[in-house]
Amino acid sequence: MTATLDRPAPAATGGGLGNVLTDSVTLTGRSLAHWVRNPATLIASLAFNIVMVLMFAFLFGGAMAVPDGGSYREFLMPGMFAMTMIFGISMTTIAISTDVERGVTDRFRSMPMAPAAILIGRAVADMLFAVVTLVVMMLVGLAIGWRANGSVGATLGAMGLILLLRFALIWVGIFLGLVMRGQEAVAGVQTLEFPLGFLSNAFVAPSTMPGWLGAIAEWNPLSSTVTATRVLFGNPGWGGDSWVVANASLMAVVWPLVILAVFLPLAVRRYASLSD
Amino acid sequence: MGSSDLAVVAEGLRKRYGDKVALDGFDLSVPRGTVCGLLGPNGAGKTTAVRILATLQCFDGGRAEVAGYDVATEAAQVRYRIGLVGQNAAVDEVLGGHQNLVMFGKLYRLGAKAARQRADELLDRFGLAEVGGKPVKSYSGGMRRRLDLAAGMILAPSVLFLDEPTVGLDPRGRNEVWEAVRALVRQGTTVLLTTQYLDEADQLADRVSVIDTGRVIAEGTPDQLKTKTGGDRIDLAVHDREWLALAARTVEQLTGGTPELDEEDRKLSVRVANSDTSLIEVIRALDAAGVTAEDIALRRPTLDEVFLHLTGRRPVGEEAKAEKKDKGRKNGKKDAPVAESAGAQEVNA
Ligand SMILES: Nc1ncnc2c1ncn2[C@@H]1O[C@H](COP(=O)(O)OP(=O)(O)OP(=O)(O)O)[C@@H](O)[C@H]1O
Numbered sequence: 105m106t107a108t109l110d111r112p113a114p115a116a117t118g119g120g121l122g123n124v125l126t127d128s129v130t131l132t133g134r135s136l137a138h139w140v141r142n143p144a145t146l147i148a149s150l151a152f153n154i155v156m157v158l159m160f161a162f163l164f165g166g167a168m169a170v171p172d173g174g175s176y177r178e179f180l181m182p183g184m185f186a187m188t189m190i191f192g193i194s195m196t197t198i199a200i201s202t203d204v205e206r207g208v209t210d211r212f213r214s215m216p217m218a219p220a221a222i223l224i225g226r227a228v229a230d231m232l233f234a235v236v237t238l239v240v241m242m243l244v245g246l247a248i249g250w251r252a253n254g255s256v257g258a259t260l261g262a263m264g265l266i267l268l269l270r271f272a273l274i275w276v277g278i279f280l281g282l283v284m285r286g287q288e289a290v291a292g293v294q295t296l297e298f299p300l301g302f303l304s305n306a307f308v309a310p311s312t313m314p315g316w317l318g319a320i321a322e323w324n325p326l327s328s329t330v331t332a333t334r335v336l337f338g339n340p341g342w343g344g345d346s347w348v349v350a351n352a353s354l355m356a357v358v359w360p361l362v363i364l365a366v367f368l369p370l371a372v373r374r375y376a377s378l379s380d
Numbered sequence: 381m382g383s384s385d386l387a388v389v390a391e392g393l394r395k396r397y398g399d400k401v402a403l404d405g406f407d408l409s410v411p412r413g414t415v416c417g418l419l420g421p422n423g424a425g426k427t428t429a430v431r432i433l434a435t436l437q438c439f440d441g442g443r444a445e446v447a448g449y450d451v452a453t454e455a456a457q458v459r460y461r462i463g464l465v466g467q468n469a470a471v472d473e474v475l476g477g478h479q480n481l482v483m484f485g486k487l488y489r490l491g492a493k494a495a496r497q498r499a500d501e502l503l504d505r506f507g508l509a510e511v512g513g514k515p516v517k518s519y520s521g522g523m524r525r526r527l528d529l530a531a532g533m534i535l536a537p538s539v540l541f542l543d544e545p546t547v548g549l550d551p552r553g554r555n556e557v558w559e560a561v562r563a564l565v566r567q568g569t570t571v572l573l574t575t576q577y578l579d580e581a582d583q584l585a586d587r588v589s590v591i592d593t594g595r596v597i598a599e600g601t602p603d604q605l606k607t608k609t610g611g612d613r614i615d616l617a618v619h620d621r622e623w624l625a626l627a628a629r630t631v632e633q634l635t636g637g638t639p640e641l642d643e644e645d646r647k648l649s650v651r652v653a654n655s656d657t658s659l660i661e662v663i664r665a666l667d668a669a670g671v672t673a674e675d676i677a678l679r680r681p682t683l684d685e686v687f688l689h690l691t692g693r694r695p696v697g698e699e700a701k702a703e704k705k706d707k708g709r710k711n712g713k714k715d716a717p718v719a720e721s722a723g724a725q726e727v728n729a
């Protein structure tokens with residue numbers, strides 16, 4: 105404990121774009137290292153999604169009438185894909201609030217790093233995991249008889265829409281993570297995910313729901329993504345007369361942008377207010 | 381003293397949270413290369429002061445300079461020159477110790493290679509080389525704190541802030557942290573350390589500022605403060621209630637202080653203004669008088685006693701919490717190896 109240490113010289117200084125990039129890569133790397141260290145969390149998350157698929161496919165599948173007499177499993181999967189994006193919110197929230205609570209965020213803030221990287225690093229890591237999740241879900245779908253019947257371009261477009269929704273929801277998760285503390289908060293976010301996921305057209309036709317509930321389900325951003333991706337994958341869907349259903353492809357882009365426009369500034373402002 | 385000799389300057393800092401005033405004209409100046417102890421009870425404003433100085437917190441009034449730069453207008457410059465070790469160990473629990481230090485090193489922009497090298501050096505230095513690969517959640521409290529310190533030392537900061545660095549540690553962990561801090565000070569790092577324990581300030585600090593309800597109410601070297609508050613105390617318990625009066629007379633003769641008696645618990649407590657009066661002398665004198673001490677210990681005055689003395693009242697705020705934290709920490713003595721301090725000076729008859 106006696107050796108003297110010279111002050112090492114930092115290579116680059118300032119908060120320029122290059123530094124935001126470097127620091128974001130470092131923090132994304134941190135999350136990847138978490139996955140390697142602690143794969144159980146990821147496996148649990150993937151397993152949850154897979155169990156949901158199997159439950160719906162084998163347990164409830166028989167009882168559900170599929171529009172146009174199509175394949176139930178083809179009908180099911182686009183809803184499941186979008187749903188996993190919803191269930192990713194709590195992951196983001198937990199990661200952010202844990203860092204704030206433990207003081208890790210304060211340590212970052214006391215360092216001469218690019219502040220934006222703290223949020224960007226989180227967003228990139230969660231997007232990477234979203235891609236992994238989506239690919240695994242598609243493989244599970246293929247295994248149980250789901251098919252993407254559209255062109256390669258349409259399939260990629262559908263994947264893009266699903267990931268766009270996730271990207272928007274990441275900022276909801278970051279915002280909630282900065283606002284809420286502790287186990288209670290996490291439970292709160294997780295209970296929010298269920299109505300958001302199920303009060304949609306993922307499993308049940310909104311037209312069979314009571315009027316107002318059906319309207320909420322149709323206007324749920326998740327429903328637009330589900331409808332649009334069903335079209336792109338060439339899978340059967342519900343249809344409907346309302347404007348939001350007729351313009352689902354447009355809304356599948358508009359909704360995430362609206363969510364982003366609201367929650368990204370909120371998250372950034374909330375982050376800045378850590379110093380109030 | 382010119383301002384260039386001061387590593388930390390705070391002038392009239394004010395901070396309120398809603399109606400709650402956290403800092404109310406807080407002044408501090410810490411000369412370069414020294415250790416300043418900021419001593420105060422729960423809610424006194426210690427953490428708020430440290431957070432402001434470490435550029436984490438906006439404030440409502442006053443000004444502050446750290447390492448020669450203004451914390452409000454030159455935060456980036458300040459951040460290159462400080463290390464912060466907050467109230468809880470701010471390290472990634474999932475990653476290993478080495479991974480943590482490499483990550484922070486990269487964020488300090490050392491570059492990957494230099495960051496790894498620095499991580500190795502620091503782990504070595506803080507006695508963590510062997511556990512560097514293990515996840516931090518498997519570390520003991522003392523190890524975590526040392527890793528936390530190491531992370532705060534990556535750029536060898538000119539000013540290091542330590543906010544209650546030994547809370548929740550056992551004597552061994554406390555000793556490890558104190559040793560690490562001393563090693564940093566030997567290299568010329570200026571340290572601002574907050575604590576609720578006079579003995580900790582005594583162990584580490586050149587000067588101590590006592591803070592209460594957001595302002596500094598006393599300042600001086602630990603010895604000056606102790607003298608101000610009547611020095612160390614000897615606590616003594618006797619087996620028989622009849623012996624108490626005799627013990628009190630004996631102790632009074634030897635130390636010159638008037639003991640406070642507690643008939644109920646057969647205890648007495650006396651200030652030893654001259655701390656050279658050793659425990660052994662007291663025991664011998666008692667022995668000669670035919671009194672058997674059941675339990676006897678030399679201790680620093682508690683923060684409560686310092687406050688009582690300085691302000692004529694007990695610390696405001698969460699007294700109960702402060703007292704609870706204070707338990708079992710009463711036997712620290714300067715220069716004694718801390719690992720043994722819990723029991724070393726207690727003589728059970
Ligand atoms: N974020 C906050 N919001 C509202 N009040 C706060 C906040 N942070 C601190 N306070 C209040 O400001 C006062 C000073 O708090 P501070 O944390 O600085 O005290 P402290 O001396 O560090 O106490 P402790 O020993 O408990 O850590 C306290 O009364 C506290 O309740």
Ligand SMILES: [Mg+2]
Nearest residue numbers: 426427428467
């Ligand atoms: Mg505090």
